[in-house]
Amino acid sequence: MDKAKIKLITCGLPYANGKAHIGHLRTYVPADVYVKYLRLFGEEVIFVCGSDCHGTPIVVNAEKEGLKPKELVDIYHEHFQKVFREINVEFDYFGRTDAEYHHKRTQEIVQRLLDNGYIYPKEIELAYCPNCNRFLPDRYVEGVCPYCGAIARGDECDQGCGRHLEPGEILEPRCKICGSKAIYRKQKHYFFKLTEFKDFLLDYLGKLKGTENALNYAKQWVTMELKDWCITRNLEWGVKFPGEDLVVYVWVDAPIGYISFTEKACEGKMDWKDIWLKSKAEIIHFIGLDIVYHHCIFWPAMLKGAEYSLPNAVVASGMVKVEGKTFSKSRGYVVWLEDDYLASGLNTDFLRYYLVNYTSHQKDLNFSWEVFADKINNELIANLGNFLYRVTHFAWKNFGKLDAKVDEAALEAIETAVDKIKKALENWEFKAVSDAFMELSSFGNNYFQNAKPWDLIKSNREECEKAVATCLQLAKALTILSYPVLPKTMKEFSKFLGFDVKKSGIEDALKVEGFEIEKPKIPFAKLFPEKIAELEQTMHERIAMAEKRELGEKGELEEVKVSVKVSEVETRGKVKVEEENKPEEIDMREITFEEFKNLDLRIGKIVKAEKIEKSKKLLRLEVDVGDEVRQVVAGIAEYYEPEALVGKLVPILVNLKPAKLMGVESRGMILAADRNGEPILLHPDKEVEPGTRIR
RNA sequence: GCCGAGGUAGCCUAGCUGGUUGGGGCGCCUGACUCAUAAUCAGGAGGUCGGGGGUUCGAAUCCCCCCCUCGGCACCA
Numbered sequence: 207m208d209k210a211k212i213k214l215i216t217c218g219l220p221y222a223n224g225k226a227h228i229g230h231l232r233t234y235v236p237a238d239v240y241v242k243y244l245r246l247f248g249e250e251v252i253f254v255c256g257s258d259c260h261g262t263p264i265v266v267n268a269e270k271e272g273l274k275p276k277e278l279v280d281i282y283h284e285h286f287q288k289v290f291r292e293i294n295v296e297f298d299y300f301g302r303t304d305a306e307y308h309h310k311r312t313q314e315i316v317q318r319l320l321d322n323g324y325i326y327p328k329e330i331e332l333a334y335c336p337n338c339n340r341f342l343p344d345r346y347v348e349g350v351c352p353y354c355g356a357i358a359r360g361d362e363c364d365q366g367c368g369r370h371l372e373p374g375e376i377l378e379p380r381c382k383i384c385g386s387k388a389i390y391r392k393q394k395h396y397f398f399k400l401t402e403f404k405d406f407l408l409d410y411l412g413k414l415k416g417t418e419n420a421l422n423y424a425k426q427w428v429t430m431e432l433k434d435w436c437i438t439r440n441l442e443w444g445v446k447f448p449g450e451d452l453v454v455y456v457w458v459d460a461p462i463g464y465i466s467f468t469e470k471a472c473e474g475k476m477d478w479k480d481i482w483l484k485s486k487a488e489i490i491h492f493i494g495l496d497i498v499y500h501h502c503i504f505w506p507a508m509l510k511g512a513e514y515s516l517p518n519a520v521v522a523s524g525m526v527k528v529e530g531k532t533f534s535k536s537r538g539y540v541v542w543l544e545d546d547y548l549a550s551g552l553n554t555d556f557l558r559y560y561l562v563n564y565t566s567h568q569k570d571l572n573f574s575w576e577v578f579a580d581k582i583n584n585e586l587i588a589n590l591g592n593f594l595y596r597v598t599h600f601a602w603k604n605f606g607k608l609d610a611k612v613d614e615a616a617l618e619a620i621e622t623a624v625d626k627i628k629k630a631l632e633n634w635e636f637k638a639v640s641d642a643f644m645e646l647s648s649f650g651n652n653y654f655q656n657a658k659p660w661d662l663i664k665s666n667r668e669e670c671e672k673a674v675a676t677c678l679q680l681a682k683a684l685t686i687l688s689y690p691v692l693p694k695t696m697k698e699f700s701k702f703l704g705f706d707v708k709k710s711g712i713e714d715a716l717k718v719e720g721f722e723i724e725k726p727k728i729p730f731a732k733l734f735p736e737k738i739a740e741l742e743q744t745m746h747e748r749i750a751m752a753e754k755r756e757l758g759e760k761g762e763l764e765e766v767k768v769s770v771k772v773s774e775v776e777t778r779g780k781v782k783v784e785e786e787n788k789p790e791e792i793d794m795r796e797i798t799f800e801e802f803k804n805l806d807l808r809i810g811k812i813v814k815a816e817k818i819e820k821s822k823k824l825l826r827l828e829v830d831v832g833d834e835v836r837q838v839v840a841g842i843a844e845y846y847e848p849e850a851l852v853g854k855l856v857p858i859l860v861n862l863k864p865a866k867l868m869g870v871e872s873r874g875m876i877l878a879a880d881r882n883g884e885p886i887l888l889h890p891d892k893e894v895e896p897g898t899r900i901r
Numbered sequence: 902g903c904c905g906a907g908g909u910a911g912c913c914u915a916g917c918u919g920g921u922u923g924g925g926g927c928g929c930c931u932g933a934c935u936c937a938u939a940a941u942c943a944g945g946a947g948g949u950c951g952g953g954g955g956u957u958c959g960a961a962u963c964c965c966c967c968c969c970u971c972g973g974c975a976c977c978a
Contacts, residue, residue: 422905565913584927588940596937651941660936732938823977841977865978875978
């Protein structure tokens with residue numbers, strides 16, 4: 207690393223449409239820890255982030271809540287600022303993308319891309335609602351996925367195959383607002399020539415630093431295929447595209463926040479252009495794995511096209527699991543920062559320690575309250591907290607003031623810890639960083655134990671003082687070295703040791719001075735089983751409720767609607783969130799009996815079933831539908847063995863338009879219940895003949 | 902199926918340019934100590950290093966095959 211350069215650290219922007227949870231923190235806390243260490247080591251750092259305020263989900267949600275988009279954004283912007291402050295994630299600037307300065311910067315960059323010929327207009331067919339008299343953006347459209355036939359929304363096949371849909375791709379579009387049938391109408395939109403950046407990206411990704419999880423994905427995508435990127439939308443809410451009644455796609459303007467927020471952070475201090483135009487800084491993005499594509503493909507291409515500086519590193523954090531299960535807001539496997547953690551009154555440093563120390567930054571982090579309690583009680587408190595307190599307390603009680611006499615061995619141990627921390631930071635290994643100071647703490651406990659100052663105080667006061675001063679030196683070094691991870695606690699504790707850790711640099715860890723000790727307070731409060739049981743119960747109740755909801759129990763519905771409203775919001779900018787099935791959102795439009803009669807539904811008998819080669823999900827079935835035996839392809843291979851299917855009676859939609867999948871023709875569709883994506887086959891209550899009509 | 906990342910004691914991990922008995926930490930067992938938040942210190946038990954072949958005097962480390970987990974792509978009429 208080039209030490210002379212200023213470093214700009216950014217975090218993926220939280221989407222101002224939902225509350226902060228443990229998944230967000232998985233990225234923000236390590237980034238903050240990294241920044242605090244850099245500063246400790248004397249580097250000049252700028253740390254920015256902000257709310258991502260645009261995009262259809264915010265508009266849709268605001269409308270649902272009877273708010274203006276800005277009002278909804280205000281709520282979550284405040285929320286994020288508050289929780290970040292409380293957990294000591296300290297940005298130099300936390301902006302918002304609906305601010306004027308950000309619009310200005312975005313328009314300037316878009317204009318540069320236009321001037322440089324990287325943006326071109328193209329007529330595309332878009333869903334238009336004749337009733338509402340407007341073009342329908344992404345999420346205002348509902349229709350059928352052209353790839354899998356599932357109900358999908360305008361920009362993504364969210365219920366089915368999960369594909370990203372380009373504007374105009376969706377079939378049978380309907381207006382989500384008034385429910386009427388939408389038509390396709392031509393409209394001019396703008397595209398970014400991503401395809402022209404393929405060679406640049408291949409070269410760039412070879413030089414880009416960061417975690418390999420991010421870099422590997424990105425390389426894979428670039429080598430596959432790049433498509434030009436539609437960067438305008440029909441919305442009111444967003445950054446206006448120059449000269450048109452359109453806004454730029456939210457993923458164009460969101461990363462530009464890194465630039466506009468840097469401008470604000472630099473005000474009165476330095477010229478932001480040195481960073482973003484003259485490459486005089488090292489730019490490091492901390493993100494969640496789900497937005498690697500945007501940061502390693504779209505973003506550098508945009509910057510290159512607009513002749514801005516390029517990021518030097520992309521650091522992607524691994525996934526979060528809760529109680530060993532995939533993180534899921536809808537299923538209750540989530541820890542909300544405000545409602546769960548902060549409300550519990552627990553020391554925020556505990557959570558920071560857990561997030562940093564559980565595992566390597568790139569790996570999956572599992573959160574469970576049980577492990578949480580173990581780590582806090584047995585590691586943080588028993589080792590670090592106990593050492594700090596026993597030493598300081600002993601020193602205060604027996605000496606108060608101590609001379610500067612320190613065992614060389616302790617200084618060596620401190621140096622070792624510093625070296626380990628430096629090395630670990632270079633590799634984005636924050637667990638190794640925190641392990642290094644925990645190891646130093648062990649050394650301290652060991653030293654104290656072996657020196658037996660409680661005996662020495664009676665026999666040899668002078669020798670005792672040296673042993674205690676040595677331990678105090680270790681304690682001081684520990685508060686300094688652990689401050690980036692445990693800022694709240696160490697800031698408080700350092701004053702008992704007679705200094706202010708916030709004003710200390712790394713050199714103070716080794717500087718030998720006399721001590722003046724104040725009566726210390728216990729640094730960390732112990733976690734008791736009752737408290738943990740309480741927190742676990744909250745979580746388990748939430749999970750149980752989510753399960754009930756999934757099973758569609760009546761009586762819960764009212765409540766469910768409310769809770770879903772709060773938690774189903776999309777996140778963007780930091781963590782991967784699983785595609786959540788939202789059955790209650792399907793809100794199918796009514797059809798007439800006549801329309802129903804158009805469906806040729808029958809009971810069919812599966813006479814043959816086999817896997818389709820090279821496919822993970824597809825089975826080729828031969829189904830007796832009464833008058834003939836049909837070949838049907840069904841996406842159930844992950845859940846059903848072919849052998850187990852033969853002879854089974856299943857409902858089948860016979861007059862569905864045939865299609866070919868992986869080269870195999872499918873004439874009909876087997877009906878199944880969908881439990882979170884898992885198909886559950888249905889069988890008639892009594893044995894019936896193949897071909898029996900369903901009504 | 903293809904690509905990527907992994908599979909090391911109950912849990913988190915180091916080691917992986919091959920070389921003495923595979924290191925830590927948490928938990929567990931025994932002992933010591935009492936300054937300290939039943940914290941600490943010492944000692945100990947616990948591992949077929951995913952499985953099987955191969956290269957080598959010698960492999961957790963290299964090669965081949967297979968299995969499993971996670972993610973990306975293809976695919977869920």
